[in-house]
Amino acid sequence: MSVQILAVGEVMLELAPAGESNGKKLLALGYAGDTYNTAVYLARLGVPTAYFSRLGDDPYSAEVLDLMRKEGLDTSSIETVPGRTPGLYLIANQPNGERSFSFWRGQSPAREMFATQASTALLEERLLQIPYAYLSGVTLGILADEARVSLLRMLANFRARGGKVVFDNNYRPQLWRDREHARSAMAGALAVADVALLTDDDESRLWGSGEEADILDRCLSAGVAEVVIKRGPAPVVVATKAEDKGYSDRQEVAVPPVDQVVDTTAAGDSFNAGYLAARFAGESTVAAAAFGSLCAGVVIQHRGAIVARDVFMTAVGGRVK
Numbered sequence: 001m002s003v004q005i006l007a008v009g010e011v012m013l014e015l016a017p018a019g020e021s022n023g024k025k026l027l028a029l030g031y032a033g034d035t036y037n038t039a040v041y042l043a044r045l046g047v048p049t050a051y052f053s054r055l056g057d058d059p060y061s062a063e064v065l066d067l068m069r070k071e072g073l074d075t076s077s078i079e080t081v082p083g084r085t086p087g088l089y090l091i092a093n094q095p096n097g098e099r100s101f102s103f104w105r106g107q108s109p110a111r112e113m114f115a116t117q118a119s120t121a122l123l124e125e126r127l128l129q130i131p132y133a134y135l136s137g138v139t140l141g142i143l144a145d146e147a148r149v150s151l152l153r154m155l156a157n158f159r160a161r162g163g164k165v166v167f168d169n170n171y172r173p174q175l176w177r178d179r180e181h182a183r184s185a186m187a188g189a190l191a192v193a194d195v196a197l198l199t200d201d202d203e204s205r206l207w208g209s210g211e212e213a214d215i216l217d218r219c220l221s222a223g224v225a226e227v228v229i230k231r232g233p234a235p236v237v238v239a240t241k242a243e244d245k246g247y248s249d250r251q252e253v254a255v256p257p258v259d260q261v262v263d264t265t266a267a268g269d270s271f272n273a274g275y276l277a278a279r280f281a282g283e284s285t286v287a288a289a290a291f292g293s294l295c296a297g298v299v300i301q302h303r304g305a306i307v308a309r310d311v312f313m314t315a316v317g318g319r320v321k
């Protein structure tokens, strides 16, 4: 089946606390990354999805590739860079129950996407073959300035040919020199986005306001046709723009309560997958937001970004088109 959506970003090794043995901490190895998480859930939901990234030629890169294929992702746009290893992060549980993250991702080959003509040409060619491209604030944040400009230019050309761009703001301050740096890049991405899947917390930290009216104003100035505002357990806002007008169609979609929230990692990523899968199946923005919340509701009841396939499919499978 031809690919519907190409997600561009970075997948990393994840080491999470897994108890102790003989006075040593045990860590459980997993693989995660915001755009990768969304790609995996999209594939599970039956959407033909490809992932665009760069990995090394070490055993862990090979394992990620193998996992991606098992999840049904198209990996033909993943470049393997000899002698390199992927990024890594460790999760630490704080005494107060919060989790903190430490990253080793400076050397990650994904950070050099679009730094060379060859890497740029790979995306340019791939974009000729697919209707939707997906990226996030993390995709933007890991790139060098020139590479980011080059990515946004390719996406603008892609749109000029009728392609659609989906953008999730996912603002991670540590990836940026300062807030101004992030603001200008995020505004550039919004300007090429057809669908913006935004979290109010990230908007608030980035722009100083996560108020719905301010978010919609920014999206309107950027010309975004379809906006979704995720607000944790509070209702999701969906708004669509009529030709050259404001967001005349704006609705709130209740989020089903979840009693046992275990770990909210990838809540937004899995929401996005559910939302997009439903939209691709022809459902309304309201129905799509409800399905996004259903997917996120399953993911936050389990540890880690990627919930076991059978658990996820049992919980949402009946709804897959």
Ligand code: ADP
Binding pocket: 199, 200, 201, 229, 230, 231, 232, 233, 236, 255, 256, 257, 258, 261, 264, 265, 266, 267, 268, 269, 271, 292, 293, 294, 296, 297, 300
């Ligand atoms: P992010 O993970 O990007 O920070 P949010 O926290 O807004 O995004 O969560 C994304 C979606 O996950 C929400 O729109 C909602 O559907 C679901 N969700 C998040 N937190 C909860 C919660 N405590 N209870 C139920 N659903 C939640």
